[in-house]
Amino acid sequence: MIFRKILIIAVGAGALAGGQAAGKNYGPEYYRSPVGFAITLAGNIGEIRSDHFHTGMDIKALQGVGSPVYAVADGYISRVGVSPTGYGHVLYVTHPNGETSVYGHLDRFAPRIARWVRERQYAKRSFRVDLYPEKGMFPVRQGETIAYLGNTGSSGGPHLHFEIRDPQGRPRNLVAEGVFKVADRVPPTISRILLYETDSANGAPYRTLRQSVAVRTQPDGTAVPEDSVLYLGRKGYLAYETIDYKDGKSNTMGVYAIEQRVDGSPNFSFAIDRLDFATNAYVNTFVDYPENHKARRTSVLRAYVSPHNRLAVYGQSRRSGDGTISVEDSASRQIETTVTDDAGNRTVLKFRIERGTALCAEVPQGDPVPWWKGRTFRLPDATVAIPGGALYESMHLSACRDTVCGIPVVRIGSADVPLQKAATVGIGAAGLPESLRPKALLVSVAADGKPTNMGGRWDAVSGLVTASVKRLGSFAVAVDTLAPVIRAVYGSGARIPAGKTLRWRVTDDLSGIVRYTLTVDGRWELLAWDPKSRTMEHAPTRGETPAKHTVVLTVRDAKGNTKTFKSTYIW
Numbered sequence: 001m002i003f004r005k006i007l008i009i010a011v012g013a014g015a016l017a018g019g020q021a022a023g024k025n026y027g028p029e030y031y032r033s034p035v036g037f038a039i040t041l042a043g044n045i046g047e048i049r050s051d052h053f054h055t056g057m058d059i060k061a062l063q064g065v066g067s068p069v070y071a072v073a074d075g076y077i078s079r080v081g082v083s084p085t086g087y088g089h090v091l092y093v094t095h096p097n098g099e100t101s102v103y104g105h106l107d108r109f110a111p112r113i114a115r116w117v118r119e120r121q122y123a124k125r126s127f128r129v130d131l132y133p134e135k136g137m138f139p140v141r142q143g144e145t146i147a148y149l150g151n152t153g154s155s156g157g158p159h160l161h162f163e164i165r166d167p168q169g170r171p172r173n174l175v176a177e178g179v180f181k182v183a184d185r186v187p188p189t190i191s192r193i194l195l196y197e198t199d200s201a202n203g204a205p206y207r208t209l210r211q212s213v214a215v216r217t218q219p220d221g222t223a224v225p226e227d228s229v230l231y232l233g234r235k236g237y238l239a240y241e242t243i244d245y246k247d248g249k250s251n252t253m254g255v256y257a258i259e260q261r262v263d264g265s266p267n268f269s270f271a272i273d274r275l276d277f278a279t280n281a282y283v284n285t286f287v288d289y290p291e292n293h294k295a296r297r298t299s300v301l302r303a304y305v306s307p308h309n310r311l312a313v314y315g316q317s318r319r320s321g322d323g324t325i326s327v328e329d330s331a332s333r334q335i336e337t338t339v340t341d342d343a344g345n346r347t348v349l350k351f352r353i354e355r356g357t358a359l360c361a362e363v364p365q366g367d368p369v370p371w372w373k374g375r376t377f378r379l380p381d382a383t384v385a386i387p388g389g390a391l392y393e394s395m396h397l398s399a400c401r402d403t404v405c406g407i408p409v410v411r412i413g414s415a416d417v418p419l420q421k422a423a424t425v426g427i428g429a430a431g432l433p434e435s436l437r438p439k440a441l442l443v444s445v446a447a448d449g450k451p452t453n454m455g456g457r458w459d460a461v462s463g464l465v466t467a468s469v470k471r472l473g474s475f476a477v478a479v480d481t482l483a484p485v486i487r488a489v490y491g492s493g494a495r496i497p498a499g500k501t502l503r504w505r506v507t508d509d510l511s512g513i514v515r516y517t518l519t520v521d522g523r524w525e526l527l528a529w530d531p532k533s534r535t536m537e538h539a540p541t542r543g544e545t546p547a548k549h550t551v552v553l554t555v556r557d558a559k560g561n562t563k564t565f566k567s568t569y570i571w
Contacts, residue, residue: 025172026097026164027179031072032142034103034162035149037062039180041246042159044342045173046272047254048287048298051418051470052280053272054254055171056102056163057180061149065107065158069147072101072164077138077146080109080117080131084529087161088153091146100169104161107150113138118526125524154532170274176256176342177273183247184343187221188255192241193351194288194300195230197359198324204368204394208361210236215349223349230351233358235326237304239288240349241297244341252299256342259315260303260323263334268303268323269315272342279310281420285392286311290416303337306393308371308420327355366398366413377412381428383464384412390421397472404474405449413472415444425454426464429477439479439559441511442467451478453510455558483561484508486553492567495546502538502569504553511558519552527553540571547571 033039043058061067071093078100079092087104091113094100108114116137121129140146151158163171164179174180195211210233214226238260244253257271270286285308288300304323305314325333333353340346369375371391377384377399384399399412410427425442432440437458442465443451454475456467465477489503496502506513506529518527518538528537536553553565 024097025177025179026099027177030097031101031164031179032070033180034070034072034101035059035063035160036068036070039182040249041175041182041253042157042251044175044244044253045163045171045275046256046342047252048283048292048301050298051284053275053283053286055275055277055280056104056161057174059160059162061151061158061160063149065148065150067149068145069103069106069149069160071140071142071144071146073097073142075101075140076135077113077133077140078135080113080129080133082117082121082127082129083153084128084531085154088155089147089150090153093140093146098167100165102161102163102165102171103147104163105150105152105155105159106147107152109147110145113146121526122524127526127528152530156532166274170276173256173273173342182343184341184345185247186245186341187217187345187347188242188244188339188341189217190215190223190240190242190337190339190347190349192300193225193230193349194239194241194291195232195236195353196239197233197236197361199234199361201363201396202368204364204370204396206361206364206396207236208359210359213351217347221345221347223347225349225351228351230353231356232325232327232353233356234328235324237302237323237325238335238337239291239300239302239304240337240339241300242339242347243299244345253341255301255339257338257340258301258303259338259340261336262325264336266315267321267325268305270311270313271315271340272313274312276312279312282309282311282392284418284420285309286313289418293416308389308392325353327353331355364396366396368394369397370394379410381430381464382410383424383426384410385424386419387421387423390419390423392418392420402474404445404447407445407449407451407476409445409474409476411474415446415471415473417472419470419472422468422470423472424466425456425469425475426459426462426466427475427477428464429458432458432477432479436479436481439481439561440465441478441480441559442469442475443478443510444469444471445474445476451476451510453512453558455511478510480509480511480557480559480561482509483563484513484555484557486555486563486565488565488567490569492569494569496540496569496571498542502540502551504536504565505534506536506555507534508557511561513555514558515554515556517554520549522550540569542571 040060047054075093075095078094081090089106090104193213196207197210260268285306291300337349374386374388402411440458442454442456454467487505556562
């Protein structure tokens with residue numbers, strides 16, 4: 001155990017020096033488990049998600065939905081949230097040490113909290129609430145049941161999302177710090193090495209994938225590449241396809257740390273000790289975004305720090321370089337890369353990079369766009385404005401009119417170019433009748449012609465349909481004139497059995513549902529909305545004897561298309 005703690009500190013030393021961790025790390029002597037069974041993970045902190053790092057532990061629901069969730073230490077409930085997305089039903093408990101524990105995707109709150117939340121929902125006439133009770137309203141003791149495990153919000157299945165945030169609001173890596181123990185003797189898996197050769201043209205860099213080499217991991221934790229020698233013309237950097245697993249589990253986990261050495265000297269490293277919500281979206285430059293986007297993976301990580309990267313997880317690479325490897329002054333470089341998981345298991349990969357013939361790569365088309373400056377592209381009846389600080393590194397970009405599967409589009413870069421700040425895309429729609437202008441929006445158009453809602457609206461001053469986008473690609477104007485569709489689970493006049501709820505399946509074809517209202521006998525009633533199952537649900541208040549009630553459900557999408565469902569039920 002002592003060796004393991006020394007190992008973790010050594011691997012994470014670079015990140016600690018970069019300012020991730022500060023102050024005392026409160027451990028198992030201070031915090032108990034939030035559940036009453038052995039912690040088994042469905043996901044860990046640092047796991048790569050769409051546009052963000054996962055910021056907590058996803059604890060599997062081994063005792064099912066509705067099992068108790070306990071306060072991990074004394075404190076008070078400082079925040080309560082209910083949302084159709086995100087953490088769903090969530091509690092925040094502030095502790096005397098200044099840290100806050102977070103419990104997400106809850107099925108329901110403990111009764112005294114639930115009553116207060118329901119009162120506030122009715123007062124605000126909103127299912128979605130974000131509440132901050134006064135400090136003395138809900139004190140809790142360690143081990144007290146504060147909620148019940150569930151599957152609300154953007155959960156992909158029943159589990160408890162759990163975090164402990166330090167006084168600066170940064171989620172801690174609780175497994176790597178030894179706060180909670182998770183069975184894990186499985187070293188990380190490295191399945192591929194990607195070698196990129198880099199060059200520049202007209203003042204902007206570009207990269208070319210030179211080699212992609214398969215890797216197999218031996219039982220002793222040694223990774224063996226298919227080719228032990230890679231070739232590089234002048235300079236470049238590496239990326240690794242790597243993932244982790246826990247004992248006997250198929251769920252993929254994020255790795256804790258990578259250290260890359262070149263000829264024995266540190267060249268690149270990171271360690272996930274703390275995460276900062278203010279910089280979480282920089283995950284898009286932490287990963288090899290185009291490779292992940294193309295193959296729908298989330299496990300190809302760059303051993304390279306781009307110029308516009310504010311993450312505080314990097315160690316040696318922040319102090320002495322960006323992970324670039326040069327062979328200009330040498331015929332050969334010896335690479336040793338160590339990948340470590342949050343339990344201290346390691347996989348070591350060794351290979352050589354030798355000098356080869358430089359690639360005659362095709363220089364990217366387009367104008368150089370500095371990442372710090374941005375650029376506005378103007379086309380006839382269209383504009384694309386990329387602000388400074390949107391790109392993660394300078395690149396060549398061009399904008400043009402094009403077609404995708406017969407759909408006229410404005411193309412800027414490609415969909416595998418993510419943005420830290422949103423760009424503004426405006427496209428004219430000549431001939432769009434005035435009656436349809438309020439229904440207009442922008443869509444991104446995939447290679448197969450499939451549209452995805454980007455939002456936006458018609459701007460009367462510019463005459464363009466304008467929206468903010470966080471990825472480049474192909475964009476077009478669409479109109480949404482179709483109202484949402486409502487399908488009731490129970491037919492009109494049905495008797496709702498005791499213990500059952502009123503339920504509707506609600507879908508929308510494009511712009512998305514933004515408002516929904518339920519009245520029972522003319523009075524506003526609470527309606528729960530679960531977008532992932534496309535279900536709206538109401539738990540009726542029952543009297544002493546069954547009675548007939550008039551129920552009206554109204555749903556509106558983002559373009560004002562409205563659908564009303566009216567029926568009578570007995571309960």
